[in-house]
Amino acid sequence: MARQVVVTGAASGIGAAVSALLRGRGDEVIGVDLRDAEVVADLSTRQGRRDAAGAALRRAGGVVDAVVACAGTAEPTEAAVAVNYFGVVEFLGALRPGLVRAEEPRAAVISSISSIQTSDADVAAACAERDEERALSLAGKAVAEGRGYQLYAASKLALARWVRRTSVEPGWAGAGIPLNAVAPGVVVTPMTAALLSTDDGRALVDESVPMPLGGYAPPEAIAHALLWLVAPENTHMTGQVVFVDGGADATLRGEDTF
Ligand code: NAD
Numbered sequence: 700m701a702r703q704v705v706v707t708g709a710a711s712g713i714g715a716a717v718s719a720l721l722r723g724r725g726d727e728v729i730g731v732d733l734r735d736a737e738v739v740a741d742l743s744t745r746q747g748r749r750d751a752a753g754a755a756l757r758r759a760g761g762v763v764d765a766v767v768a769c770a771g772t773a774e775p776t777e778a779a780v781a782v783n784y785f786g787v788v789e790f791l792g793a794l795r796p797g798l799v800r801a802e803e804p805r806a807a808v809i810s811s812i813s814s815i816q817t818s819d820a821d822v823a824a825a826c827a828e829r830d831e832e833r834a835l836s837l838a839g840k841a842v843a844e845g846r847g848y849q850l851y852a853a854s855k856l857a858l859a860r861w862v863r864r865t866s867v868e869p870g871w872a873g874a875g876i877p878l879n880a881v882a883p884g885v886v887v888t889p890m891t892a893a894l895l896s897t898d899d900g901r902a903l904v905d906e907s908v909p910m911p912l913g914g915y916a917p918p919e920a921i922a923h924a925l926l927w928l929v930a931p932e933n934t935h936m937t938g939q940v941v942f943v944d945g946g947a948d949a950t951l952r953g954e955d956t957f
Pocket of ligand 1 (some may be wrong): 707708709710711712713714731732733734740741742743769770771772773782783786809810811812882883884885886887888889890891
């Protein structure tokens with residue numbers, strides 16, 4: 700049966716690939732993005748998230764079978780925290796009532812290999828406390844001190860931890876909603892186009908994100924993993940951060956995670 704799936708970041712990259720695959724198999728996609736989407740909204744603000752969730756729920760007639768939160772930004776500014784963390788967790792929270800009404804509800808978000816790299820610990824902690832004002836103020840401080848590049852990693856680390864913590868709560872596992880994350884390595888999308896267009900950029904990327912299996916991934920490689928996480932077949936996987944990264948995590952952390 701066709702399912703109604705809300706996909707954020709649907710206008711580009713991984714979100715666009717997820718949307719195309721879902722539509723290809725007959726599901727209805729309610730895309731949310733800054734442009735070119737069923738719901739045009741800015742997930743960096745509280746009001747934007749609230750309006751987006753309201754509009755998506757209305758379009759879905761109150762029943763949302765799955766949410767795939769792909770919207771994100773690699774800007775080394777406060778926006779990385781506002782969109783990548785609060786734009787995901789607040790939006791998912793607002794859509795939860797729609798998920799609860801579905802027969803086989805599922806949710807998936809996108810963390811990153813960056814979650815295991817150097818990041819701003821204070822910003823990640825403020826995210827964990829759901830204190831957006833403090834997180835943004837600390838992010839502003841990081842930018843002023845020339846550490847804006849640590850904000851993307853902090854947002855993705857905080858998001859991975861949020862999935863671990865939240866997935867097993869009564870409102871998610873207890874309500875029968877698997878909640879997982881995919882952590883990609885380097886994916887060829889508009890987000891990485893500039894970096895991958897120069898020899899220096901590629902050398903930098905290859906050093907920090909070694910991908911012995913297959914090299915840089917096409918967006919579809921991530922989309923297929925997301926599709927399984929939100930499929931009815933996923934009845935018992937929750938709270939996982941699945942690295943779809945060509946072996947980068949295994950290379951960088953080896954056996955240390957066990
Ligand atoms: P992309 O830039 O192609 O797509 C991101 C989409 O998010 C865009 O359509 C953009 O408009 C939307 N978006 C950004 N800010 C928004 C906002 N404030 N409100 C609503 N929508 C907004 O990038 P992508 O590579 O497809 O990234 C998708 C996700 O994957 C992101 O969360 C990104 O952090 C993550 N990721 C990407 C890579 C990579 O190498 N490309 C690696 C790891 C994780």
